[in-house]
Amino acid sequence: MKALIPDFVLNAWLSVWGMLPPLMQYLVETTFWIMVVMITVILSVAFTTYFERKVIGAMQGRIGPNRVGPLGLGQPFADVIKLLVKEVIVPTKSNRFLFIIAPLLTLIPALATWAVIPLTDTFVIANIDAGLLYVLSLTSVGVYGVILAGWASNSKYALLGAMRSAAQIVAYEIAMGFALVGVLMAAGSLNLGVITEAQSGGFLNWFLLPLLPLFFVYLISGVAETNRAPFDVAEGESEIVAGFHVEYSGVAFALFFLGEYANIILISALTSIFFLGGYNSFFEGWTFLGEGHFLREPALLWLIIKICFFIFVFFWLRATFPRYRYDQIMRLGWKVFIPVTIVWIVVEGVMSWMKVGPWA
Amino acid sequence: MLFHAILFYVFAAVLVGAALGVIFARNPVHAVMFLVLAFFQSAMLWLLIEAEFLAIVLVLVYVGAVMVLFLFVVMMLDINIERGGQGYTRYWQLGLAIAGLMVFELIQIIMARGSAAGAGNDFSVLAEGYSNTKALGAVLYTEHVYAFEIAAVILLLAIISAITLTMRKRPGLKQQDISAQVAVKASDRIRIVKMASEGKETES
Numbered sequence: 001m002k003a004l005i006p007d008f009v010l011n012a013w014l015s016v017w018g019m020l021p022p023l024m025q026y027l028v029e030t031t032f033w034i035m036v037v038m039i040t041v042i043l044s045v046a047f048t049t050y051f052e053r054k055v056i057g058a059m060q061g062r063i064g065p066n067r068v069g070p071l072g073l074g075q076p077f078a079d080v081i082k083l084l085v086k087e088v089i090v091p092t093k094s095n096r097f098l099f100i101i102a103p104l105l106t107l108i109p110a111l112a113t114w115a116v117i118p119l120t121d122t123f124v125i126a127n128i129d130a131g132l133l134y135v136l137s138l139t140s141v142g143v144y145g146v147i148l149a150g151w152a153s154n155s156k157y158a159l160l161g162a163m164r165s166a167a168q169i170v171a172y173e174i175a176m177g178f179a180l181v182g183v184l185m186a187a188g189s190l191n192l193g194v195i196t197e198a199q200s201g202g203f204l205n206w207f208l209l210p211l212l213p214l215f216f217v218y219l220i221s222g223v224a225e226t227n228r229a230p231f232d233v234a235e236g237e238s239e240i241v242a243g244f245h246v247e248y249s250g251v252a253f254a255l256f257f258l259g260e261y262a263n264i265i266l267i268s269a270l271t272s273i274f275f276l277g278g279y280n281s282f283f284e285g286w287t288f289l290g291e292g293h294f295l296r297e298p299a300l301l302w303l304i305i306k307i308c309f310f311i312f313v314f315f316w317l318r319a320t321f322p323r324y325r326y327d328q329i330m331r332l333g334w335k336v337f338i339p340v341t342i343v344w345i346v347v348e349g350v351m352s353w354m355k356v357g358p359w360a
Numbered sequence: 361m362l363f364h365a366i367l368f369y370v371f372a373a374v375l376v377g378a379a380l381g382v383i384f385a386r387n388p389v390h391a392v393m394f395l396v397l398a399f400f401q402s403a404m405l406w407l408l409i410e411a412e413f414l415a416i417v418l419v420l421v422y423v424g425a426v427m428v429l430f431l432f433v434v435m436m437l438d439i440n441i442e443r444g445g446q447g448y449t450r451y452w453q454l455g456l457a458i459a460g461l462m463v464f465e466l467i468q469i470i471m472a473r474g475s476a477a478g479a480g481n482d483f484s485v486l487a488e489g490y491s492n493t494k495a496l497g498a499v500l501y502t503e504h505v506y507a508f509e510i511a512a513v514i515l516l517l518a519i520i521s522a523i524t525l526t527m528r529k530r531p532g533l534k535q536q537d538i539s540a541q542v543a544v545k546a547s548d549r550i551r552i553v554k555m556a557s558e559g560k561e562t563e564s
Contacts, residue, residue, distance in 0.1 A: 023363065098393070129491045133416040140424025144396070147428065151389060151435045159435070166432050170425060190493060331538065 045261040046076035052315045059319040086250035098152035103255035106145030109138040110262035118193040121298045131192040143169045153247035161243025165234035171333035172221040178341035179218040183274045196278035202285020206277040213344045215275045222267035230321035268310030279303045375401035388434045413493040
Protein backbone atom coordinates (compact mmCIF):
# COMPACT_ATOMS: atom_id res chain seq x y z
CA MET A 1 0.00 0.00 0.00
CA LYS A 2 2.80 2.41 0.98
CA ALA A 3 4.74 1.66 -2.20
CA LEU A 4 1.76 2.37 -4.41
CA ILE A 5 0.98 5.82 -3.03
CA PRO A 6 3.80 8.39 -2.63
CA ASP A 7 4.29 9.71 0.88
CA PHE A 8 3.37 13.32 0.18
CA VAL A 9 0.03 12.29 -1.38
CA LEU A 10 -0.77 10.19 1.68
CA ASN A 11 0.22 13.01 4.05
CA ALA A 12 -1.80 15.55 2.11
CA TRP A 13 -4.80 13.22 2.18
CA LEU A 14 -4.46 12.62 5.90
CA SER A 15 -4.22 16.33 6.68
CA VAL A 16 -7.29 17.09 4.56
CA TRP A 17 -9.12 14.22 6.25
CA GLY A 18 -8.20 15.56 9.68
CA MET A 19 -9.57 18.98 8.82
CA LEU A 20 -13.03 17.66 8.00
CA PRO A 21 -15.65 17.90 10.76
CA PRO A 22 -16.50 14.54 12.41
CA LEU A 23 -19.95 14.46 10.85
CA MET A 24 -18.41 14.87 7.40
CA GLN A 25 -15.85 12.15 8.11
CA TYR A 26 -18.63 9.86 9.19
CA LEU A 27 -20.65 10.60 6.05
CA VAL A 28 -17.70 10.02 3.71
CA GLU A 29 -16.70 6.82 5.43
CA THR A 30 -20.23 5.39 5.47
CA THR A 31 -20.83 6.34 1.86
CA PHE A 32 -17.60 4.62 0.90
CA TRP A 33 -18.61 1.38 2.61
CA ILE A 34 -22.12 1.57 1.16
CA MET A 35 -20.62 1.85 -2.31
CA VAL A 36 -18.29 -1.10 -1.66
CA VAL A 37 -21.12 -3.36 -0.47
CA MET A 38 -23.51 -2.23 -3.22
CA ILE A 39 -21.03 -2.74 -6.05
CA THR A 40 -20.12 -6.15 -4.65
CA VAL A 41 -23.78 -7.15 -4.49
CA ILE A 42 -24.46 -5.94 -8.03
CA LEU A 43 -21.42 -7.80 -9.39
CA SER A 44 -22.52 -10.90 -7.48
CA VAL A 45 -25.92 -10.56 -9.13
CA ALA A 46 -24.24 -10.63 -12.54
CA PHE A 47 -22.38 -13.81 -11.74
CA THR A 48 -25.42 -15.34 -10.03
CA THR A 49 -27.25 -15.26 -13.36
CA TYR A 50 -24.28 -17.06 -14.92
CA PHE A 51 -24.22 -19.52 -12.02
CA GLU A 52 -27.93 -20.21 -12.46
CA ARG A 53 -27.63 -20.94 -16.15
CA LYS A 54 -24.65 -23.24 -15.58
CA VAL A 55 -26.33 -25.09 -12.69
CA ILE A 56 -29.61 -25.59 -14.51
CA GLY A 57 -27.72 -26.50 -17.66
CA ALA A 58 -25.82 -29.19 -15.80
CA MET A 59 -29.02 -30.51 -14.20
CA GLN A 60 -30.71 -30.72 -17.57
CA GLY A 61 -27.72 -32.30 -19.31
CA ARG A 62 -26.78 -29.15 -21.23
CA ILE A 63 -23.61 -27.07 -21.23
CA GLY A 64 -25.04 -23.64 -20.49
CA PRO A 65 -23.41 -20.40 -21.63
CA ASN A 66 -19.89 -21.03 -22.96
CA ARG A 67 -19.34 -18.56 -25.81
CA VAL A 68 -18.48 -15.18 -24.32
CA GLY A 69 -15.06 -15.12 -22.71
CA PRO A 70 -13.36 -18.05 -20.96
CA LEU A 71 -15.94 -20.65 -19.78
CA GLY A 72 -18.65 -18.18 -20.83
CA LEU A 73 -17.83 -15.93 -17.87
CA GLY A 74 -18.42 -12.84 -20.00
CA GLN A 75 -22.04 -13.80 -20.59
CA PRO A 76 -23.57 -11.62 -17.82
CA PHE A 77 -21.78 -8.55 -19.19
CA ALA A 78 -22.88 -9.34 -22.71
CA ASP A 79 -26.46 -9.57 -21.39
CA VAL A 80 -26.16 -6.28 -19.54
CA ILE A 81 -24.85 -4.47 -22.63
CA LYS A 82 -27.59 -6.01 -24.75
CA LEU A 83 -30.27 -4.81 -22.32
CA LEU A 84 -28.73 -1.34 -21.99
CA VAL A 85 -28.78 -0.63 -25.71
CA LYS A 86 -32.36 -1.79 -26.17
CA GLU A 87 -35.20 0.67 -26.35
CA VAL A 88 -37.42 1.19 -23.30
CA ILE A 89 -40.98 1.08 -24.55
CA VAL A 90 -43.61 2.72 -22.37
CA PRO A 91 -47.02 1.35 -23.34
CA THR A 92 -49.67 3.84 -24.43
CA LYS A 93 -52.26 4.64 -21.75
CA SER A 94 -49.89 3.32 -19.12
CA ASN A 95 -49.09 5.36 -16.08
CA ARG A 96 -45.69 6.71 -17.03
CA PHE A 97 -44.34 7.77 -13.65
CA LEU A 98 -45.37 4.63 -11.79
CA PHE A 99 -44.24 2.50 -14.73
CA ILE A 100 -40.71 3.91 -14.50
CA ILE A 101 -40.49 3.93 -10.70
CA ALA A 102 -41.75 0.35 -10.18
CA PRO A 103 -38.49 -1.49 -11.05
CA LEU A 104 -36.62 0.83 -8.70
CA LEU A 105 -39.01 -0.05 -5.89
CA THR A 106 -38.10 -3.73 -6.18
CA LEU A 107 -34.37 -3.09 -6.37
CA ILE A 108 -33.86 -0.46 -3.66
CA PRO A 109 -35.21 -2.44 -0.66
CA ALA A 110 -33.13 -5.46 -1.72
CA LEU A 111 -29.98 -3.34 -1.66
CA ALA A 112 -30.89 -1.25 1.40
CA THR A 113 -31.29 -4.33 3.59
CA TRP A 114 -27.56 -5.02 3.30
CA ALA A 115 -26.98 -2.07 5.65
CA VAL A 116 -27.76 -4.15 8.74
CA ILE A 117 -26.20 -7.44 7.65
CA PRO A 118 -23.08 -8.27 9.68
CA LEU A 119 -20.49 -9.38 7.11
CA THR A 120 -17.71 -10.13 9.60
CA ASP A 121 -17.57 -10.01 13.39
CA THR A 122 -16.39 -6.41 13.24
CA PHE A 123 -17.94 -5.03 10.07
CA VAL A 124 -21.54 -3.93 9.64
CA ILE A 125 -22.59 -0.66 8.02
CA ALA A 126 -25.38 0.16 10.51
CA ASN A 127 -25.34 -1.68 13.82
CA ILE A 128 -28.93 -1.00 14.88
CA ASP A 129 -30.87 -2.70 17.64
CA ALA A 130 -34.04 -3.25 15.64
CA GLY A 131 -32.16 -4.83 12.74
CA LEU A 132 -34.47 -7.79 12.32
CA LEU A 133 -37.53 -5.55 12.15
CA TYR A 134 -35.74 -3.36 9.63
CA VAL A 135 -35.13 -6.42 7.46
CA LEU A 136 -38.77 -7.48 7.72
CA SER A 137 -40.14 -4.06 6.92
CA LEU A 138 -37.88 -3.56 3.91
CA THR A 139 -38.64 -6.96 2.42
CA SER A 140 -42.33 -6.15 2.78
CA VAL A 141 -41.87 -2.85 0.92
CA GLY A 142 -40.47 -4.76 -2.07
CA VAL A 143 -43.95 -5.94 -3.06
CA TYR A 144 -44.88 -2.42 -4.23
CA GLY A 145 -42.62 -2.72 -7.24
CA VAL A 146 -44.46 -5.79 -8.46
CA ILE A 147 -47.95 -4.42 -7.81
CA LEU A 148 -47.27 -1.02 -9.35
CA ALA A 149 -45.57 -2.57 -12.37
CA GLY A 150 -48.62 -4.72 -12.91
CA TRP A 151 -51.07 -1.88 -12.56
CA ALA A 152 -49.12 0.82 -14.40
CA SER A 153 -48.52 -1.39 -17.44
CA ASN A 154 -52.23 -1.21 -18.32
CA SER A 155 -52.17 -4.81 -19.42
CA LYS A 156 -54.38 -7.70 -18.33
CA TYR A 157 -51.53 -10.16 -18.04
CA ALA A 158 -49.46 -7.78 -15.97
CA LEU A 159 -52.39 -7.03 -13.67
CA LEU A 160 -53.07 -10.72 -13.14
CA GLY A 161 -49.42 -11.27 -12.30
CA ALA A 162 -49.45 -8.40 -9.84
CA MET A 163 -52.58 -9.70 -8.11
CA ARG A 164 -51.11 -13.15 -7.72
CA SER A 165 -47.86 -11.78 -6.45
CA ALA A 166 -49.48 -9.46 -3.92
CA ALA A 167 -51.63 -12.19 -2.40
CA GLN A 168 -48.71 -14.59 -2.30
CA ILE A 169 -46.28 -12.18 -0.71
CA VAL A 170 -48.78 -11.03 1.94
CA ALA A 171 -49.51 -14.67 2.81
CA TYR A 172 -45.91 -15.81 3.09
CA GLU A 173 -44.74 -12.71 4.92
CA ILE A 174 -46.70 -13.80 7.98
CA ALA A 175 -45.05 -17.22 8.06
CA MET A 176 -41.68 -15.55 7.53
CA GLY A 177 -42.28 -13.13 10.38
CA PHE A 178 -43.32 -15.93 12.73
CA ALA A 179 -40.22 -17.94 11.81
CA LEU A 180 -38.14 -14.91 12.73
CA VAL A 181 -40.00 -14.60 16.04
CA GLY A 182 -38.53 -18.01 16.83
CA VAL A 183 -35.06 -16.76 15.95
CA LEU A 184 -35.32 -13.69 18.12
CA MET A 185 -36.66 -15.74 21.02
CA ALA A 186 -33.62 -17.97 20.74
CA ALA A 187 -31.13 -15.12 20.39
CA GLY A 188 -32.85 -12.72 22.78
CA SER A 189 -32.16 -9.76 20.51
CA LEU A 190 -33.31 -8.06 17.32
CA ASN A 191 -29.75 -7.04 16.45
CA LEU A 192 -28.40 -9.19 13.62
CA GLY A 193 -24.89 -9.05 15.03
CA VAL A 194 -26.08 -10.32 18.42
CA ILE A 195 -28.11 -13.05 16.70
CA THR A 196 -24.96 -14.23 14.93
CA GLU A 197 -22.92 -14.02 18.14
CA ALA A 198 -25.51 -16.16 19.92
CA GLN A 199 -24.77 -18.94 17.43
CA SER A 200 -21.01 -18.98 17.92
CA GLY A 201 -19.29 -22.04 19.30
CA GLY A 202 -19.67 -24.62 16.57
CA PHE A 203 -22.28 -26.34 14.47
CA LEU A 204 -24.38 -27.53 17.42
CA ASN A 205 -24.91 -23.98 18.62
CA TRP A 206 -26.42 -22.84 15.33
CA PHE A 207 -30.16 -22.36 15.34
CA LEU A 208 -30.46 -24.84 12.47
CA LEU A 209 -31.14 -27.93 14.60
CA PRO A 210 -33.26 -26.53 17.46
CA LEU A 211 -35.31 -24.46 15.01
CA LEU A 212 -35.36 -26.93 12.12
CA PRO A 213 -39.08 -26.49 11.25
CA LEU A 214 -38.71 -22.71 11.32
CA PHE A 215 -35.64 -22.97 9.11
CA PHE A 216 -37.59 -24.83 6.44
CA VAL A 217 -40.55 -22.48 6.75
CA TYR A 218 -38.25 -19.47 6.39
CA LEU A 219 -36.35 -20.86 3.43
CA ILE A 220 -39.47 -21.92 1.52
CA SER A 221 -41.23 -18.64 2.33
CA GLY A 222 -38.12 -16.89 1.07
CA VAL A 223 -38.43 -18.73 -2.24
CA ALA A 224 -42.10 -17.72 -2.40
CA GLU A 225 -41.29 -14.14 -1.43
CA THR A 226 -38.79 -13.75 -4.27
CA ASN A 227 -41.33 -15.17 -6.76
CA ARG A 228 -38.96 -17.93 -7.78
CA ALA A 229 -39.90 -21.35 -9.08
CA PRO A 230 -41.82 -23.36 -7.90
CA PHE A 231 -43.72 -20.30 -6.60
CA ASP A 232 -43.36 -18.18 -9.74
CA VAL A 233 -47.06 -17.84 -10.53
CA ALA A 234 -46.53 -14.06 -10.70
CA GLU A 235 -44.52 -14.64 -13.85
CA GLY A 236 -46.10 -17.90 -14.97
CA GLU A 237 -44.78 -17.98 -18.54
CA SER A 238 -47.20 -20.67 -19.64
CA GLU A 239 -50.32 -18.84 -18.42
CA ILE A 240 -49.76 -15.09 -18.29
CA VAL A 241 -46.70 -14.68 -20.56
CA ALA A 242 -44.34 -12.98 -18.10
CA GLY A 243 -46.75 -11.64 -15.51
CA PHE A 244 -46.04 -8.24 -13.99
CA HIS A 245 -43.04 -7.39 -16.18
CA VAL A 246 -44.52 -8.40 -19.52
CA GLU A 247 -44.48 -4.80 -20.79
CA TYR A 248 -40.95 -4.00 -19.66
CA SER A 249 -37.97 -3.87 -21.97
CA GLY A 250 -34.38 -2.67 -21.98
CA VAL A 251 -33.01 -1.04 -18.84
CA ALA A 252 -36.34 -1.16 -17.00
CA PHE A 253 -36.46 -4.93 -17.43
CA ALA A 254 -32.80 -5.18 -16.43
CA LEU A 255 -33.66 -3.44 -13.14
CA PHE A 256 -36.38 -6.01 -12.40
CA PHE A 257 -33.90 -8.73 -13.20
CA LEU A 258 -31.33 -7.17 -10.92
CA GLY A 259 -33.92 -6.81 -8.16
CA GLU A 260 -34.98 -10.45 -8.39
CA TYR A 261 -31.44 -11.78 -8.14
CA ALA A 262 -30.46 -9.27 -5.47
CA ASN A 263 -33.43 -10.61 -3.48
CA ILE A 264 -32.23 -14.18 -3.94
CA ILE A 265 -28.78 -13.29 -2.61
CA LEU A 266 -30.39 -11.34 0.23
CA ILE A 267 -32.68 -14.19 1.32
CA SER A 268 -29.71 -16.57 1.15
CA ALA A 269 -27.65 -14.23 3.32
CA LEU A 270 -30.49 -13.80 5.83
CA THR A 271 -31.10 -17.55 6.07
CA SER A 272 -27.37 -18.06 6.69
CA ILE A 273 -27.37 -15.43 9.42
CA PHE A 274 -30.57 -16.49 11.16
CA PHE A 275 -30.06 -20.25 11.12
CA LEU A 276 -26.50 -21.11 10.09
CA GLY A 277 -24.49 -18.79 12.27
CA GLY A 278 -23.60 -16.18 9.63
CA TYR A 279 -19.86 -15.54 9.62
CA ASN A 280 -19.17 -18.19 12.26
CA SER A 281 -16.96 -21.04 11.14
CA PHE A 282 -18.18 -24.56 10.42
CA PHE A 283 -15.25 -25.94 12.42
CA GLU A 284 -15.51 -23.78 15.51
CA GLY A 285 -16.32 -26.83 17.62
CA TRP A 286 -13.16 -28.68 16.53
CA THR A 287 -11.19 -28.01 19.69
CA PHE A 288 -8.40 -30.41 18.67
CA LEU A 289 -7.25 -27.81 16.09
CA GLY A 290 -6.01 -25.69 18.96
CA GLU A 291 -6.84 -22.17 20.05
CA GLY A 292 -6.86 -19.50 17.34
CA HIS A 293 -6.55 -21.87 14.39
CA PHE A 294 -7.64 -20.05 11.21
CA LEU A 295 -10.32 -22.66 10.46
CA ARG A 296 -12.04 -21.83 13.75
CA GLU A 297 -12.00 -18.08 13.37
CA PRO A 298 -15.13 -16.25 12.17
CA ALA A 299 -14.61 -14.83 8.69
CA LEU A 300 -16.44 -13.40 5.72
CA LEU A 301 -15.53 -16.51 3.75
CA TRP A 302 -17.83 -18.72 5.84
CA LEU A 303 -20.76 -16.41 5.19
CA ILE A 304 -20.01 -16.40 1.46
CA ILE A 305 -19.88 -20.22 1.36
CA LYS A 306 -23.25 -20.41 3.12
CA ILE A 307 -24.79 -17.80 0.82
CA CYS A 308 -23.53 -19.67 -2.25
CA PHE A 309 -25.03 -22.89 -0.95
CA PHE A 310 -28.47 -21.32 -0.53
CA ILE A 311 -28.27 -19.67 -3.95
CA PHE A 312 -27.56 -23.14 -5.32
CA VAL A 313 -30.61 -24.46 -3.44
CA PHE A 314 -32.76 -21.82 -5.18
CA PHE A 315 -31.60 -23.04 -8.60
CA TRP A 316 -31.86 -26.65 -7.56
CA LEU A 317 -35.51 -26.12 -6.58
CA ARG A 318 -36.17 -24.38 -9.88
CA ALA A 319 -34.73 -27.25 -11.90
CA THR A 320 -36.53 -29.89 -9.83
CA PHE A 321 -40.11 -28.88 -9.10
CA PRO A 322 -43.02 -28.02 -11.38
CA ARG A 323 -44.91 -24.81 -10.64
CA TYR A 324 -47.36 -24.86 -7.75
CA ARG A 325 -51.01 -24.35 -8.52
CA TYR A 326 -52.25 -21.04 -7.13
CA ASP A 327 -54.75 -22.41 -4.60
CA GLN A 328 -52.15 -24.85 -3.34
CA ILE A 329 -49.70 -22.01 -2.76
CA MET A 330 -52.33 -20.30 -0.61
CA ARG A 331 -53.06 -23.52 1.24
CA LEU A 332 -49.38 -24.12 1.96
CA GLY A 333 -48.89 -20.58 3.23
CA TRP A 334 -51.95 -20.19 5.40
CA LYS A 335 -52.83 -23.70 6.47
CA VAL A 336 -49.45 -25.39 6.77
CA PHE A 337 -46.69 -22.88 7.44
CA ILE A 338 -48.46 -20.56 9.85
CA PRO A 339 -49.68 -23.40 12.14
CA VAL A 340 -46.23 -25.03 12.01
CA THR A 341 -44.53 -21.82 13.10
CA ILE A 342 -47.05 -21.14 15.87
CA VAL A 343 -46.64 -24.66 17.25
CA TRP A 344 -42.88 -24.40 17.15
CA ILE A 345 -42.88 -21.03 18.89
CA VAL A 346 -44.87 -22.62 21.73
CA VAL A 347 -42.48 -25.59 21.80
CA GLU A 348 -39.55 -23.19 21.90
CA GLY A 349 -41.14 -21.22 24.71
CA VAL A 350 -41.57 -24.38 26.75
CA MET A 351 -38.00 -25.43 25.94
CA SER A 352 -36.51 -22.16 27.08
CA TRP A 353 -38.71 -22.20 30.19
CA MET A 354 -37.45 -25.70 31.02
CA LYS A 355 -33.88 -24.54 30.22
CA VAL A 356 -33.24 -27.04 27.44
CA GLY A 357 -31.54 -26.11 24.22
CA PRO A 358 -28.74 -23.76 23.20
CA TRP A 359 -30.40 -20.68 24.74
CA ALA A 360 -30.50 -22.16 28.24
CA MET B 361 -28.31 19.75 16.12
CA LEU B 362 -28.73 21.96 13.07
CA PHE B 363 -28.52 18.86 10.89
CA HIS B 364 -31.42 17.30 12.82
CA ALA B 365 -33.48 20.43 12.44
CA ILE B 366 -32.91 20.55 8.68
CA LEU B 367 -33.88 16.90 8.38
CA PHE B 368 -36.97 17.49 10.48
CA TYR B 369 -38.21 20.32 8.29
CA VAL B 370 -37.49 18.39 5.09
CA PHE B 371 -39.37 15.32 6.32
CA ALA B 372 -42.21 17.40 7.71
CA ALA B 373 -42.56 19.35 4.45
CA VAL B 374 -42.68 16.14 2.40
CA LEU B 375 -45.15 14.68 4.88
CA VAL B 376 -47.52 17.62 4.58
CA GLY B 377 -47.13 17.60 0.81
CA ALA B 378 -47.90 13.88 0.65
CA ALA B 379 -50.92 14.30 2.91
CA LEU B 380 -52.26 17.03 0.62
CA GLY B 381 -51.55 14.75 -2.32
CA VAL B 382 -53.76 12.05 -0.81
CA ILE B 383 -56.68 14.47 -0.87
CA PHE B 384 -56.06 16.17 -4.17
CA ALA B 385 -54.85 13.27 -6.32
CA ARG B 386 -57.37 12.52 -9.06
CA ASN B 387 -56.28 8.94 -9.47
CA PRO B 388 -57.04 6.71 -6.45
CA VAL B 389 -53.88 4.66 -6.99
CA HIS B 390 -51.86 7.87 -6.82
CA ALA B 391 -53.70 8.80 -3.64
CA VAL B 392 -52.75 5.46 -2.08
CA MET B 393 -49.13 5.95 -3.08
CA PHE B 394 -49.16 9.41 -1.51
CA LEU B 395 -50.49 7.86 1.66
CA VAL B 396 -47.62 5.35 1.59
CA LEU B 397 -45.21 8.26 1.26
CA ALA B 398 -46.90 10.00 4.16
CA PHE B 399 -46.49 6.91 6.37
CA PHE B 400 -42.87 6.67 5.36
CA GLN B 401 -42.21 10.28 6.25
CA SER B 402 -43.86 9.99 9.65
CA ALA B 403 -41.69 6.92 10.27
CA MET B 404 -38.68 9.11 9.46
CA LEU B 405 -39.88 11.71 11.97
CA TRP B 406 -40.10 9.03 14.62
CA LEU B 407 -36.60 7.88 13.76
CA LEU B 408 -35.39 11.43 14.36
CA ILE B 409 -36.59 11.27 17.97
CA GLU B 410 -34.94 7.83 18.26
CA ALA B 411 -38.21 5.91 18.47
CA GLU B 412 -36.84 3.33 16.05
CA PHE B 413 -39.16 0.52 17.10
CA LEU B 414 -42.33 2.51 16.42
CA ALA B 415 -40.90 3.86 13.17
CA ILE B 416 -40.00 0.46 11.78
CA VAL B 417 -43.24 -1.14 12.93
CA LEU B 418 -45.16 1.67 11.24
CA VAL B 419 -43.44 0.84 7.97
CA LEU B 420 -43.81 -2.90 8.51
CA VAL B 421 -47.51 -2.89 9.37
CA TYR B 422 -48.94 0.05 7.45
CA VAL B 423 -46.69 0.27 4.42
CA GLY B 424 -45.90 -3.41 4.18
CA ALA B 425 -49.30 -4.95 4.83
CA VAL B 426 -52.25 -2.57 5.20
CA MET B 427 -51.46 -0.34 2.25
CA VAL B 428 -50.70 -3.33 0.02
CA LEU B 429 -54.23 -4.59 0.61
CA PHE B 430 -55.55 -1.06 0.11
CA LEU B 431 -53.76 -0.84 -3.22
CA PHE B 432 -55.04 -4.26 -4.08
CA VAL B 433 -58.65 -3.11 -3.64
CA VAL B 434 -58.20 0.29 -5.29
CA MET B 435 -56.53 -1.28 -8.32
CA MET B 436 -59.59 -3.40 -8.87
CA LEU B 437 -61.98 -0.44 -8.90
CA ASP B 438 -62.98 0.87 -12.28
CA ILE B 439 -63.20 4.54 -11.38
CA ASN B 440 -64.02 7.26 -13.82
CA ILE B 441 -61.22 9.68 -13.02
CA GLU B 442 -62.87 12.75 -14.63
CA ARG B 443 -65.83 12.50 -12.29
CA GLY B 444 -63.72 12.80 -9.13
CA GLY B 445 -63.58 16.12 -7.32
CA GLN B 446 -67.29 16.83 -7.37
CA GLY B 447 -67.74 15.53 -3.85
CA TYR B 448 -65.49 18.20 -2.34
CA THR B 449 -68.16 20.86 -2.01
CA ARG B 450 -70.98 18.61 -0.94
CA TYR B 451 -69.84 17.76 2.56
CA TRP B 452 -67.83 20.84 3.37
CA GLN B 453 -69.70 21.65 6.60
CA LEU B 454 -69.03 18.19 8.02
CA GLY B 455 -65.41 18.25 6.85
CA LEU B 456 -64.85 21.65 8.37
CA ALA B 457 -66.35 20.55 11.70
CA ILE B 458 -64.11 17.48 11.90
CA ALA B 459 -61.02 19.45 10.89
CA GLY B 460 -61.84 22.09 13.51
CA LEU B 461 -62.21 19.45 16.19
CA MET B 462 -58.86 17.91 15.28
CA VAL B 463 -57.09 21.28 15.30
CA PHE B 464 -58.61 22.02 18.72
CA GLU B 465 -57.40 18.68 20.10
CA LEU B 466 -53.91 19.16 18.68
CA ILE B 467 -53.67 22.61 20.25
CA GLN B 468 -54.70 21.12 23.60
CA ILE B 469 -51.94 18.52 23.38
CA ILE B 470 -49.30 21.01 22.28
CA MET B 471 -50.22 23.34 25.15
CA ALA B 472 -50.14 20.50 27.67
CA ARG B 473 -46.75 19.30 26.40
CA GLY B 474 -45.38 22.83 26.26
CA SER B 475 -46.17 23.42 29.92
CA ALA B 476 -44.59 20.12 30.98
CA ALA B 477 -40.99 21.39 31.26
CA GLY B 478 -40.35 21.72 27.55
CA ALA B 479 -40.71 18.03 26.87
CA GLY B 480 -40.57 16.89 23.27
CA ASN B 481 -39.51 20.15 21.64
CA ASP B 482 -35.80 19.50 21.30
CA PHE B 483 -33.72 16.94 19.47
CA SER B 484 -31.83 15.78 22.54
CA VAL B 485 -29.80 12.63 22.04
CA LEU B 486 -30.71 9.78 24.36
CA ALA B 487 -28.08 8.13 26.50
CA GLU B 488 -25.71 5.69 24.83
CA GLY B 489 -26.99 2.12 25.05
CA TYR B 490 -30.60 3.12 25.60
CA SER B 491 -32.75 0.79 23.54
CA ASN B 492 -36.18 2.06 22.66
CA THR B 493 -37.25 -1.45 21.64
CA LYS B 494 -36.19 -2.94 24.96
CA ALA B 495 -37.83 -0.19 26.97
CA LEU B 496 -41.11 -0.59 25.11
CA GLY B 497 -41.04 -4.36 25.54
CA ALA B 498 -40.31 -4.09 29.23
CA VAL B 499 -43.32 -1.82 29.81
CA LEU B 500 -45.61 -3.77 27.50
CA TYR B 501 -44.96 -7.15 29.10
CA THR B 502 -44.94 -6.08 32.73
CA GLU B 503 -47.02 -3.02 33.51
CA HIS B 504 -49.51 -3.23 30.66
CA VAL B 505 -49.52 -6.97 30.14
CA TYR B 506 -53.29 -7.38 30.66
CA ALA B 507 -54.23 -4.57 28.30
CA PHE B 508 -51.80 -5.99 25.77
CA GLU B 509 -53.24 -9.50 26.00
CA ILE B 510 -56.81 -8.22 25.84
CA ALA B 511 -55.98 -6.24 22.70
CA ALA B 512 -54.51 -9.40 21.18
CA VAL B 513 -57.63 -11.41 22.01
CA ILE B 514 -59.89 -8.72 20.53
CA LEU B 515 -57.89 -8.75 17.32
CA LEU B 516 -58.05 -12.53 17.17
CA LEU B 517 -61.80 -12.32 17.67
CA ALA B 518 -62.05 -9.86 14.79
CA ILE B 519 -60.10 -12.21 12.53
CA ILE B 520 -62.24 -15.19 13.44
CA SER B 521 -65.51 -13.30 13.03
CA ALA B 522 -64.42 -11.95 9.63
CA ILE B 523 -63.59 -15.46 8.48
CA THR B 524 -66.86 -16.82 9.87
CA LEU B 525 -68.84 -14.19 7.93
CA THR B 526 -67.35 -15.32 4.65
CA MET B 527 -67.73 -19.03 5.34
CA ARG B 528 -70.77 -20.27 3.52
CA LYS B 529 -71.42 -23.89 2.83
CA ARG B 530 -72.89 -24.26 -0.60
CA PRO B 531 -74.48 -27.62 -1.36
CA GLY B 532 -72.80 -29.59 -4.07
CA LEU B 533 -69.50 -27.78 -3.76
CA LYS B 534 -66.58 -29.94 -4.76
CA GLN B 535 -63.59 -29.59 -2.49
CA GLN B 536 -60.11 -30.97 -2.55
CA ASP B 537 -58.92 -32.95 0.45
CA ILE B 538 -55.17 -32.80 0.07
CA SER B 539 -54.31 -35.19 2.90
CA ALA B 540 -56.71 -37.77 1.51
CA GLN B 541 -55.11 -37.36 -1.90
CA VAL B 542 -51.64 -37.80 -0.50
CA ALA B 543 -52.63 -40.80 1.60
CA VAL B 544 -54.20 -42.63 -1.31
CA LYS B 545 -52.81 -46.05 -2.14
CA ALA B 546 -52.83 -47.98 -5.38
CA SER B 547 -55.21 -50.50 -3.86
CA ASP B 548 -57.85 -47.76 -3.33
CA ARG B 549 -58.02 -46.97 -7.01
CA ILE B 550 -57.50 -50.20 -8.90
CA ARG B 551 -58.17 -53.83 -8.12
CA ILE B 552 -55.92 -56.41 -9.66
CA VAL B 553 -57.75 -59.66 -10.21
CA LYS B 554 -55.75 -62.80 -10.64
CA MET B 555 -57.37 -65.22 -13.06
CA ALA B 556 -56.35 -68.14 -15.12
CA SER B 557 -55.63 -67.75 -18.80
CA GLU B 558 -58.69 -68.50 -20.94
CA GLY B 559 -56.94 -68.69 -24.28
CA LYS B 560 -57.10 -72.45 -24.98
CA GLU B 561 -60.66 -73.00 -23.90
CA THR B 562 -62.09 -70.38 -26.25
CA GLU B 563 -60.09 -71.89 -29.10
CA SER B 564 -61.44 -75.42 -28.70
